[in-house]
Amino acid sequence: xxxxxxxxxxxxxxxxxxxxxxxxxxxxxxxxxxxxxxxxxxxxxxxxxxxxxxxxxxxxxxxxxxxxxxxxxxxxxxxxxxxxxxxxxxxxxxxxxxxxxxxxxxxxxxxxxxxxxxxxxxxxxxxxxxxxxxxxxxxxxxxxxxxxxxxxxxxxxxxxxxxxxxxxxxxxxxxxxxxxxxxxxxxxxxxxxxxxxxxxxxxxxxxxxxxxxxxxxxxx
Ligand code: ADP
Ligand code: ADP
Ligand code: ZN
Numbered sequence: 001x002x003x004x005x006x007x008x009x010x011x012x013x014x015x016x017x018x019x020x021x022x023x024x025x026x027x028x029x030x031x032x033x034x035x036x037x038x039x040x041x042x043x044x045x046x047x048x049x050x051x052x053x054x055x056x057x058x059x060x061x062x063x064x065x066x067x068x069x070x071x072x073x074x075x076x077x078x079x080x081x082x083x084x085x086x087x088x089x090x091x092x093x094x095x096x097x098x099x100x101x102x103x104x105x106x107x108x109x110x111x112x113x114x115x116x117x118x119x120x121x122x123x124x125x126x127x128x129x130x131x132x133x134x135x136x137x138x139x140x141x142x143x144x145x146x147x148x149x150x151x152x153x154x155x156x157x158x159x160x161x162x163x164x165x166x167x168x169x170x171x172x173x174x175x176x177x178x179x180x181x182x183x184x185x186x187x188x189x190x191x192x193x194x195x196x197x198x199x200x201x202x203x204x205x206x207x208x209x210x211x212x213x214x215x216x217x218x219x220x
Pocket of ligand 3: 130131132134150151152153154155
């Protein structure tokens with residue numbers, strides 16, 4: 001399956017994409033994770049994108065589209081893919097269509113995780129991430145076994161710089177202005193699957209599997 005997951009910052013895209021990647025056995029490709037990895041390792045790309053991300057703005061389309069074009073050519077994408085956090089503008093969505101077209105591929109569906117802004121703020125400000133492996137937790141909704149430490153690698157959890165309240169407001173504005181129009185874009189293409197993202201992590205995941213028509217034992 002060739003899928004993407006769409007929704008506000010903090011809606012639960014990364015959490016659901018991680019679970020879907022395991023269930024469907026397709027790579028989870030997150031532009032945010034790729035950017036953060038590059039910032040952490042102080043690469044040329046990392047240095048280019050840091051200011052945008054820290055201020056809650058979008059990274060320019062040219063950088064983002066080139067990055068995704070390379071990533072989609074990697075052989076693991078032949079079995080399908082799940083894009084998370086890309087596209088984020090109409091221009092990126094049109095570029096994605098063109099890239100896939102050139103590769104003779106097609107997007108099957110865009111999953112839209114719908115979550116109201118009040119819930120978003122609570123989710124983002126409570127988010128904590130592992131400094132080592134990037135796994136995501138929530139101080140109330142999905143806490144680690146040992147406070148402040150990653151269940152997988154035992155390393156300390158931190159709050160992302162852009163998850164602090166001042167930047168969150170800016171990111172939500174950016175989302176409503178630049179990314180939300182993609183809902184209509186994929187609706188027009190007949191590819192939109194709307195999922196209510198307000199339930200628990202498990203119930204939202206089950207709803208996504210149901211709407212994709214994936215049975216409990218498929219792909220196991
Ligand atoms: P969230 O999970 O909260 O939605 P992401 O990890 O997807 O956040 O993205 C973090 C930041 O990285 C964004 O606020 C933006 O600055 C940048 N970014 C990620 N994906 C894109 C994209 N497709 N286009 C432009 N900027 C992006
Ligand atoms: P996104 O990738 O859309 O920015 P995340 O997947 O990182 O969002 O989720 C944001 C925060 O909300 C994380 O702390 C995560 O643990 C938590 N979370 C994700 N899905 C749910 C849910 N259905 N109910 C409650 N909390 C959730
Ligand atoms: Zn970890």
